Amino acid sequence: MYKILKADKLAANIYRMEVEAPRVAKHCQPGQFIIVKMDEKGERIPLTICDYDREKGTITIVFQPVGASTMEMARMQAGDAFEDFVGPLGRPSEFVSEDIEELKKKRILFVAGGVGTAPVYPQVKWLCRRGIRADAIIGAKTKDLVILEKEFQEVCNLYVTTDDGSYQRKGMVTQAIQDLIAEGKQYDICVAIGPMIMMKFVCKLTKELGIPTIVSMNPIMVDGTGMCGACRLTVGDEVKFACVDGPEFDGHLVDFDQAMKRQQMYKTEEGRAVLRLQEGDTHHGGCGLCGGDK
Numbered sequence: 001m002y003k004i005l006k007a008d009k010l011a012a013n014i015y016r017m018e019v020e021a022p023r024v025a026k027h028c029q030p031g032q033f034i035i036v037k038m039d040e041k042g043e044r045i046p047l048t049i050c051d052y053d054r055e056k057g058t059i060t061i062v063f064q065p066v067g068a069s070t071m072e073m074a075r076m077q078a079g080d081a082f083e084d085f086v087g088p089l090g091r092p093s094e095f096v097s098e099d100i101e102e103l104k105k106k107r108i109l110f111v112a113g114g115v116g117t118a119p120v121y122p123q124v125k126w127l128c129r130r131g132i133r134a135d136a137i138i139g140a141k142t143k144d145l146v147i148l149e150k151e152f153q154e155v156c157n158l159y160v161t162t163d164d165g166s167y168q169r170k171g172m173v174t175q176a177i178q179d180l181i182a183e184g185k186q187y188d189i190c191v192a193i194g195p196m197i198m199m200k201f202v203c204k205l206t207k208e209l210g211i212p213t214i215v216s217m218n219p220i221m222v223d224g225t226g227m228c229g230a231c232r233l234t235v236g237d238e239v240k241f242a243c244v245d246g247p248e249f250d251g252h253l254v255d256f257d258q259a260m261k262r263q264q265m266y267k268t269e270e271g272r273a274v275l276r277l278q279e280g281d282t283h284h285g286g287c288g289l290c291g292g293d294k
């Protein structure tokens, strides 16, 4: 069992939990995710890692209740425990394996939207601990939905923007990127993590600006194991599975329109049946072991 050491609410519908999981904490890297299961019969829920402490042996997760399982999960308190807490899964962010001196020469911009702010945190923290202070934009609909502001301020140069202008800058993250560029900022790489629609429009903009961009396709994952086929996407001309090949990809190559359409279809039994029919052998099988629908 994996005990919840702390549980709090970051915003109206955003929850944070610190969980005792020493083996995951020992091995995880920024960009990776875990799968939790509340009890034996519970659904498998893939969640990105918001923070980790190797010495304490803890992992911090942040989530937004969207279905029955995450709603139930939101009721769990410090002292409760998860039946399963599996990870780390997925590939770490690419920069983790880059030469640190080369990385220091790069001007990096992180763009975090809504709950997607959580998985950006371990990335900026990792860089800060190695002497790299990146720029980061946090975008939220309104003041009360801005999360982890204090934590970010400690590890990066932070710009906050709210859609309604109730706090700091006004406008969506794409406006903030344009403003920073207009103010004379230059970037060699952008990492954008948030809702699909945000990542789509950030990529459209950074493509025009000539800034290579990494995105996290975590939102389309369902079981996180390569077997359900939910996270199938097209990157360039290749079929990939977010949970096995990602979750991070070159955002300029991701077909966001197809991924969003597929995400909608995957919500119904009929939609899943159509996808299975259309995609045949490539519907799932991202695990590389089961042979898809063969």
Ligand code: NAD
Residues within 6 Å of the ligand: 048, 112, 113, 114, 115, 116, 117, 119, 139, 140, 141, 162, 163, 171, 172, 173, 174, 193, 194, 195, 196, 197, 198, 201, 202, 216, 217, 218, 219, 220
């Ligand atoms: P939200 O709808 O409040 O949007 C957050 C910010 O994204 C906005 O404030 C805005 O700045 C920007 N944005 C939204 N639409 C935009 C557009 N059309 N153009 C430019 N910028 C835009 O976000 P939320 O409700 O907190 O998001 C929840 C979503 O985040 C869920 O779908 C969840 O799956 C996803 N999420 C993604 C990740 C990931 O790894 N990519 C991780 C956790 C959550």
Ligand code: FES
Residues within 6 Å of the ligand: 220, 221, 222, 223, 224, 225, 226, 227, 228, 229, 230, 231, 232, 241, 242, 243, 244, 284, 286
């Ligand atoms: Fe099911 Fe990736 S989440 S195949």
